[in-house]
Amino acid sequence: MKILNVEPEGYTAEAREILRSLGELEERACDRDALLAAVGDAQVLIVRLAHRIDEAVFARAKSLRVIVSATTGLNHIDLDAAERYGVTVLCLRGQRVFLDSVTATAEHTWGLLIALVRHLLPAAASVAQGEWDRDRFRGTQLSRKTLGIVGFGRLGRIVADYARAFRMQVVFHDPYVEAADADVEKLGLDDLLARSDVVSLHVAYSNETRGLIGVREFERMKPSAVLINTARGEIVDEAALLNALESRQIAGAAIDVLDNETSLTALASHPLIRYAGESDRLIVTPHVGGATLDSMKDAEVFMAQMLAHYVRGEVS
Numbered sequence: 001m002k003i004l005n006v007e008p009e010g011y012t013a014e015a016r017e018i019l020r021s022l023g024e025l026e027e028r029a030c031d032r033d034a035l036l037a038a039v040g041d042a043q044v045l046i047v048r049l050a051h052r053i054d055e056a057v058f059a060r061a062k063s064l065r066v067i068v069s070a071t072t073g074l075n076h077i078d079l080d081a082a083e084r085y086g087v088t089v090l091c092l093r094g095q096r097v098f099l100d101s102v103t104a105t106a107e108h109t110w111g112l113l114i115a116l117v118r119h120l121l122p123a124a125a126s127v128a129q130g131e132w133d134r135d136r137f138r139g140t141q142l143s144r145k146t147l148g149i150v151g152f153g154r155l156g157r158i159v160a161d162y163a164r165a166f167r168m169q170v171v172f173h174d175p176y177v178e179a180a181d182a183d184v185e186k187l188g189l190d191d192l193l194a195r196s197d198v199v200s201l202h203v204a205y206s207n208e209t210r211g212l213i214g215v216r217e218f219e220r221m222k223p224s225a226v227l228i229n230t231a232r233g234e235i236v237d238e239a240a241l242l243n244a245l246e247s248r249q250i251a252g253a254a255i256d257v258l259d260n261e262t263s264l265t266a267l268a269s270h271p272l273i274r275y276a277g278e279s280d281r282l283i284v285t286p287h288v289g290g291a292t293l294d295s296m297k298d299a300e301v302f303m304a305q306m307l308a309h310y311v312r313g314e315v316s
Contacts, residue, residue, distance in 0.1 A: 001311070002063075004042035006030040007050050012297040018304035019046075022311055036060050044068060044307065049287060052262045053077040058085040066090060068307050070299040071290075072099070073232055075205045076262065090306050093204075098302050099154055105289035106158035109200055109230045112254035115283060116226055117142065117198075122280045143167040148196030150189065150212070151203030151231065152177045159200055160184055171195060174203075193220040198228065205232035213237065218244040226252045230289040233258040242271050245281055254283040261287060 001023030005011060008027035019025045028038055035051055039061040046068045047053060053067060058081045067077060069091045082089050092099060115121055118139035126133060147163045149156045152174040160170045160180075171185045173192045180186065193199060199221065203209045213227070214237035221227075227250060229236055238259055244250045258273075260266045267273065276282040290296070 001043045002026065002041055003044040003046065004028065004038060005046040006035055006038070007046070007048040010296070012300045014297070015300035015304040018301070018308055022308055039064065046303075047076070049076055050262060051076065053082075055081045058082065058087065061085075061087075066307065066310065068303050070296070070303045073205055075232060075234065088310070090303065090310060092299060092303070095302070096154065098298075102290070102295050102298065103158055104292040104295040105230050106155050106162065108256060108285075108289040109155075109159050109202075109228055110162055112230070112256065112283060112285065113142075113198060113200070113226070113228050116228075116252050116254040119280060121283065142198075145169070145197040146171060146195055148172070148187075148192040148199045150174070150192065150199065150201050152180060152184075152186075153202065153204075155230075156200075156202040159202065168198075189217070190220055193217055194222070197222065197225055199225060200228040201231045201235055203231055203235060205234050210234050211237050213240075215240045215243070218249050221250050223248065224251050226250065226254070228253070229255040229257055231257065233261060238272055242275060245275065245279070252281040254285075256285045256289045257287050258284070 003019050003023050003025045005025065005027045006029065008029060011027070016025065028034070030038060032051070036056065039045060039057060041063050042061060043063050044066045045061065045064055048069065049071060053076060055078060058064070064085070064087050067082065067087055067089045069077065069089065072092045074089065074091055074093065077089055079089065119137040123137040126136070143166060146169045149159055149170065149172040152172040156172060156174070160172070163170050170183070171187045171192050172180060173187055173189045177186070187195070201213065203212065212235050218240055227241070241253060245253060255272070258267070258270060272282065273284055276284045
Protein backbone atom coordinates (compact mmCIF):
# COMPACT_ATOMS: atom_id res chain seq x y z
CA MET A 1 0.00 0.00 0.00
CA LYS A 2 1.36 3.42 -0.98
CA ILE A 3 0.76 6.19 1.55
CA LEU A 4 1.35 9.72 0.26
CA ASN A 5 1.80 12.52 2.81
CA VAL A 6 1.71 15.84 0.95
CA GLU A 7 2.16 17.99 4.07
CA PRO A 8 5.07 16.25 5.85
CA GLU A 9 6.82 19.22 7.43
CA GLY A 10 7.13 18.70 11.17
CA TYR A 11 5.30 15.37 11.03
CA THR A 12 5.94 13.47 14.23
CA ALA A 13 8.31 10.48 14.15
CA GLU A 14 5.93 8.23 16.08
CA ALA A 15 3.17 8.72 13.50
CA ARG A 16 5.65 8.08 10.68
CA GLU A 17 6.62 4.75 12.19
CA ILE A 18 2.99 3.65 12.37
CA LEU A 19 2.48 4.64 8.72
CA ARG A 20 5.64 2.80 7.61
CA SER A 21 4.35 -0.33 9.31
CA LEU A 22 1.30 -0.20 7.04
CA GLY A 23 3.01 0.25 3.67
CA GLU A 24 5.32 2.37 1.55
CA LEU A 25 5.37 5.93 2.91
CA GLU A 26 6.18 8.75 0.49
CA GLU A 27 6.52 12.24 1.92
CA ARG A 28 6.41 15.07 -0.57
CA ALA A 29 5.58 18.72 0.08
CA CYS A 30 3.44 19.64 -2.92
CA ASP A 31 1.96 22.63 -4.61
CA ARG A 32 -1.24 22.10 -6.58
CA ASP A 33 0.43 20.85 -9.75
CA ALA A 34 2.75 18.52 -7.85
CA LEU A 35 -0.19 17.11 -5.90
CA LEU A 36 -2.08 16.28 -9.09
CA ALA A 37 1.03 14.63 -10.51
CA ALA A 38 1.85 12.61 -7.39
CA VAL A 39 -1.53 11.30 -6.33
CA GLY A 40 -2.10 8.89 -9.21
CA ASP A 41 -0.84 5.67 -7.61
CA ALA A 42 -1.48 6.42 -3.93
CA GLN A 43 -3.94 4.30 -1.97
CA VAL A 44 -3.80 6.63 1.05
CA LEU A 45 -3.51 10.44 0.98
CA ILE A 46 -2.56 12.37 4.11
CA VAL A 47 -3.40 16.09 4.20
CA ARG A 48 -3.78 18.91 6.67
CA LEU A 49 -5.30 22.15 5.36
CA ALA A 50 -2.96 23.35 2.61
CA HIS A 51 -4.79 21.66 -0.26
CA ARG A 52 -8.29 21.62 -1.68
CA ILE A 53 -9.08 17.96 -2.36
CA ASP A 54 -11.66 18.36 -5.09
CA GLU A 55 -13.01 16.61 -8.18
CA ALA A 56 -9.76 17.19 -10.11
CA VAL A 57 -7.74 15.40 -7.42
CA PHE A 58 -10.13 12.45 -7.24
CA ALA A 59 -10.11 12.13 -11.04
CA ARG A 60 -6.31 11.79 -11.01
CA ALA A 61 -6.20 9.50 -7.98
CA LYS A 62 -7.18 6.24 -9.66
CA SER A 63 -5.98 4.05 -6.79
CA LEU A 64 -7.06 6.24 -3.88
CA ARG A 65 -9.07 4.51 -1.19
CA VAL A 66 -8.54 6.59 1.98
CA ILE A 67 -7.91 10.24 2.85
CA VAL A 68 -6.54 10.96 6.33
CA SER A 69 -6.99 14.50 7.69
CA ALA A 70 -6.12 15.33 11.29
CA THR A 71 -8.86 17.97 11.42
CA THR A 72 -12.43 18.26 12.64
CA GLY A 73 -13.48 20.53 9.78
CA LEU A 74 -13.60 19.00 6.30
CA ASN A 75 -14.45 21.92 4.04
CA HIS A 76 -11.07 21.40 2.32
CA ILE A 77 -12.32 18.03 1.03
CA ASP A 78 -15.18 17.57 -1.44
CA LEU A 79 -17.06 14.90 0.48
CA ASP A 80 -19.61 14.36 -2.29
CA ALA A 81 -16.80 13.62 -4.73
CA ALA A 82 -15.16 11.32 -2.17
CA GLU A 83 -18.38 9.31 -1.96
CA ARG A 84 -18.75 9.14 -5.73
CA TYR A 85 -15.20 7.84 -6.12
CA GLY A 86 -15.54 5.38 -3.24
CA VAL A 87 -12.94 7.09 -1.05
CA THR A 88 -13.21 6.89 2.74
CA VAL A 89 -12.34 10.05 4.69
CA LEU A 90 -10.86 9.55 8.15
CA CYS A 91 -10.75 12.61 10.40
CA LEU A 92 -11.10 13.82 13.98
CA ARG A 93 -14.77 14.76 13.69
CA GLY A 94 -16.79 12.96 16.34
CA GLN A 95 -13.74 11.60 18.18
CA ARG A 96 -14.99 13.11 21.43
CA VAL A 97 -12.75 11.26 23.90
CA PHE A 98 -9.59 12.31 22.06
CA LEU A 99 -10.80 15.83 21.29
CA ASP A 100 -11.70 16.52 24.92
CA SER A 101 -7.96 16.46 25.63
CA VAL A 102 -7.15 19.01 22.91
CA THR A 103 -7.53 22.58 24.16
CA ALA A 104 -5.24 24.44 21.74
CA THR A 105 -7.94 26.21 19.72
CA ALA A 106 -9.81 27.31 22.84
CA GLU A 107 -6.55 28.67 24.26
CA HIS A 108 -5.87 30.53 21.00
CA THR A 109 -9.34 32.05 21.21
CA TRP A 110 -8.39 33.65 24.50
CA GLY A 111 -4.97 34.69 23.21
CA LEU A 112 -6.65 36.55 20.34
CA LEU A 113 -9.24 38.12 22.62
CA ILE A 114 -6.71 39.41 25.15
CA ALA A 115 -4.37 40.65 22.44
CA LEU A 116 -7.26 42.54 20.84
CA VAL A 117 -8.87 44.18 23.86
CA ARG A 118 -5.52 45.04 25.51
CA HIS A 119 -3.84 46.26 22.28
CA LEU A 120 -0.88 43.96 22.93
CA LEU A 121 0.47 43.84 19.37
CA PRO A 122 0.69 47.59 18.75
CA ALA A 123 1.91 48.18 22.32
CA ALA A 124 4.77 45.71 21.89
CA ALA A 125 5.61 47.16 18.48
CA SER A 126 5.69 50.64 19.99
CA VAL A 127 8.17 49.60 22.67
CA ALA A 128 10.33 47.86 20.06
CA GLN A 129 10.53 51.22 18.28
CA GLY A 130 11.88 52.91 21.41
CA GLU A 131 8.61 54.40 22.68
CA TRP A 132 7.02 54.12 26.14
CA ASP A 133 3.47 55.48 25.94
CA ARG A 134 1.12 53.61 28.24
CA ASP A 135 -1.77 56.07 27.83
CA ARG A 136 -1.93 55.32 24.09
CA PHE A 137 -2.75 51.66 24.71
CA ARG A 138 -5.44 51.72 27.36
CA GLY A 139 -7.45 48.54 26.92
CA THR A 140 -10.70 47.01 28.06
CA GLN A 141 -11.17 44.86 31.16
CA LEU A 142 -13.00 41.56 30.60
CA SER A 143 -14.34 41.13 34.12
CA ARG A 144 -18.11 41.76 34.34
CA LYS A 145 -18.40 41.77 30.55
CA THR A 146 -20.65 39.31 28.67
CA LEU A 147 -19.18 36.62 26.44
CA GLY A 148 -21.55 35.29 23.79
CA ILE A 149 -20.57 31.87 22.47
CA VAL A 150 -22.10 30.80 19.17
CA GLY A 151 -21.86 27.00 19.05
CA PHE A 152 -21.80 25.27 22.43
CA GLY A 153 -20.07 22.03 21.59
CA ARG A 154 -16.68 20.88 22.84
CA LEU A 155 -14.72 24.07 22.11
CA GLY A 156 -17.56 26.38 23.09
CA ARG A 157 -17.77 24.72 26.49
CA ILE A 158 -14.01 24.92 27.06
CA VAL A 159 -14.07 28.63 26.16
CA ALA A 160 -16.94 29.08 28.64
CA ASP A 161 -14.87 27.36 31.35
CA TYR A 162 -12.03 29.79 30.75
CA ALA A 163 -14.44 32.74 30.90
CA ARG A 164 -15.24 31.93 34.51
CA ALA A 165 -11.61 32.59 35.45
CA PHE A 166 -11.97 36.04 33.85
CA ARG A 167 -15.18 36.66 35.84
CA MET A 168 -17.25 37.09 32.69
CA GLN A 169 -20.92 36.36 32.26
CA VAL A 170 -21.52 33.70 29.60
CA VAL A 171 -24.45 33.29 27.22
CA PHE A 172 -24.63 30.90 24.29
CA HIS A 173 -26.58 30.14 21.15
CA ASP A 174 -26.82 26.62 19.80
CA PRO A 175 -30.03 25.13 18.35
CA TYR A 176 -28.72 21.63 19.07
CA VAL A 177 -28.00 22.16 22.78
CA GLU A 178 -30.97 22.43 25.11
CA ALA A 179 -29.28 23.07 28.44
CA ALA A 180 -25.91 23.92 29.89
CA ASP A 181 -24.52 24.72 33.33
CA ALA A 182 -26.67 26.79 35.65
CA ASP A 183 -24.50 29.90 35.21
CA VAL A 184 -24.66 29.82 31.38
CA GLU A 185 -27.78 31.17 29.70
CA LYS A 186 -29.10 30.02 26.32
CA LEU A 187 -30.29 32.80 23.99
CA GLY A 188 -31.50 33.21 20.45
CA LEU A 189 -28.81 34.49 18.12
CA ASP A 190 -30.27 38.01 17.86
CA ASP A 191 -30.48 38.36 21.64
CA LEU A 192 -26.96 37.04 22.08
CA LEU A 193 -25.55 39.52 19.57
CA ALA A 194 -27.36 42.44 21.21
CA ARG A 195 -26.24 41.57 24.72
CA SER A 196 -22.64 40.39 24.23
CA ASP A 197 -19.47 42.43 24.62
CA VAL A 198 -17.52 39.60 23.00
CA VAL A 199 -18.97 37.24 20.36
CA SER A 200 -16.91 34.07 19.84
CA LEU A 201 -17.70 31.59 17.06
CA HIS A 202 -17.35 27.84 17.60
CA VAL A 203 -19.73 26.26 15.09
CA ALA A 204 -18.82 23.62 12.52
CA TYR A 205 -18.87 24.67 8.88
CA SER A 206 -21.90 23.51 6.89
CA ASN A 207 -24.37 24.89 4.37
CA GLU A 208 -26.45 25.94 7.37
CA THR A 209 -23.65 27.97 8.98
CA ARG A 210 -22.06 29.49 5.87
CA GLY A 211 -22.47 33.27 6.15
CA LEU A 212 -24.07 32.89 9.58
CA ILE A 213 -22.64 36.24 10.67
CA GLY A 214 -23.37 38.88 8.03
CA VAL A 215 -24.71 42.40 7.56
CA ARG A 216 -27.83 41.80 9.62
CA GLU A 217 -25.91 40.25 12.50
CA PHE A 218 -23.30 43.02 12.68
CA GLU A 219 -26.13 45.56 12.86
CA ARG A 220 -27.34 43.86 16.04
CA MET A 221 -23.98 43.94 17.83
CA LYS A 222 -22.94 46.69 20.23
CA PRO A 223 -20.60 49.34 18.80
CA SER A 224 -18.25 48.45 21.67
CA ALA A 225 -18.36 44.69 20.96
CA VAL A 226 -15.66 42.54 19.35
CA LEU A 227 -15.86 39.38 17.25
CA ILE A 228 -13.54 36.37 17.60
CA ASN A 229 -13.52 33.62 14.97
CA THR A 230 -11.38 30.51 15.39
CA ALA A 231 -13.91 28.21 13.67
CA ARG A 232 -14.02 28.56 9.87
CA GLY A 233 -13.72 31.61 7.65
CA GLU A 234 -16.83 30.75 5.65
CA ILE A 235 -19.02 31.29 8.72
CA VAL A 236 -18.54 35.07 8.48
CA ASP A 237 -19.47 37.26 5.51
CA GLU A 238 -16.05 38.83 5.07
CA ALA A 239 -17.27 41.88 3.15
CA ALA A 240 -19.77 42.57 5.93
CA LEU A 241 -17.03 42.19 8.56
CA LEU A 242 -14.78 44.66 6.76
CA ASN A 243 -17.64 47.13 6.46
CA ALA A 244 -18.50 46.71 10.16
CA LEU A 245 -14.90 47.50 11.09
CA GLU A 246 -14.45 50.42 8.71
CA SER A 247 -17.75 52.00 9.74
CA ARG A 248 -17.05 51.31 13.44
CA GLN A 249 -20.24 49.29 13.68
CA ILE A 250 -18.18 47.04 15.98
CA ALA A 251 -15.06 47.87 17.97
CA GLY A 252 -12.79 45.18 16.59
CA ALA A 253 -12.24 41.59 15.53
CA ALA A 254 -9.62 38.87 15.81
CA ILE A 255 -9.77 35.96 13.39
CA ASP A 256 -7.69 32.84 12.83
CA VAL A 257 -9.51 31.74 9.68
CA LEU A 258 -10.43 33.10 6.27
CA ASP A 259 -12.57 31.93 3.39
CA ASN A 260 -10.60 30.30 0.55
CA GLU A 261 -7.45 29.82 2.64
CA THR A 262 -5.85 27.42 0.19
CA SER A 263 -5.57 30.09 -2.53
CA LEU A 264 -2.29 31.98 -2.05
CA THR A 265 -3.35 34.38 -4.79
CA ALA A 266 -6.54 35.26 -2.92
CA LEU A 267 -4.68 35.65 0.38
CA ALA A 268 -2.06 37.95 -1.13
CA SER A 269 -4.71 40.54 -1.97
CA HIS A 270 -7.24 39.72 0.76
CA PRO A 271 -9.08 42.87 1.94
CA LEU A 272 -9.11 41.76 5.58
CA ILE A 273 -5.37 41.04 5.59
CA ARG A 274 -4.76 44.44 4.04
CA TYR A 275 -6.99 46.11 6.64
CA ALA A 276 -5.19 44.31 9.48
CA GLY A 277 -1.95 45.84 8.21
CA GLU A 278 -3.48 49.31 8.44
CA SER A 279 -5.58 49.11 11.60
CA ASP A 280 -5.06 47.90 15.17
CA ARG A 281 -8.74 46.97 15.31
CA LEU A 282 -8.28 43.68 13.43
CA ILE A 283 -5.91 40.80 14.16
CA VAL A 284 -5.50 37.98 11.63
CA THR A 285 -3.50 34.82 12.35
CA PRO A 286 -2.87 32.05 9.77
CA HIS A 287 -5.18 29.29 11.07
CA VAL A 288 -2.84 28.34 13.90
CA GLY A 289 -5.54 27.70 16.52
CA GLY A 290 -4.90 23.96 16.69
CA ALA A 291 -1.27 24.17 15.61
CA THR A 292 0.68 23.57 18.79
CA LEU A 293 3.52 21.06 18.97
CA ASP A 294 1.55 19.02 21.50
CA SER A 295 -1.81 19.00 19.75
CA MET A 296 -0.41 18.28 16.28
CA LYS A 297 1.77 15.43 17.51
CA ASP A 298 -1.13 13.86 19.39
CA ALA A 299 -3.48 14.28 16.42
CA GLU A 300 -1.01 12.81 13.93
CA VAL A 301 -0.42 9.75 16.10
CA PHE A 302 -4.15 9.35 16.71
CA MET A 303 -4.92 9.52 12.97
CA ALA A 304 -2.11 7.09 12.09
CA GLN A 305 -3.57 4.66 14.62
CA MET A 306 -7.04 5.21 13.16
CA LEU A 307 -5.70 4.36 9.72
CA ALA A 308 -4.09 1.20 11.12
CA HIS A 309 -7.42 0.17 12.65
CA TYR A 310 -9.16 0.89 9.34
CA VAL A 311 -6.68 -1.19 7.35
CA ARG A 312 -7.20 -4.08 9.77
CA GLY A 313 -10.96 -3.77 9.35
CA GLU A 314 -11.54 -2.43 12.86
CA VAL A 315 -13.06 0.89 11.68
CA SER A 316 -16.01 0.91 9.28
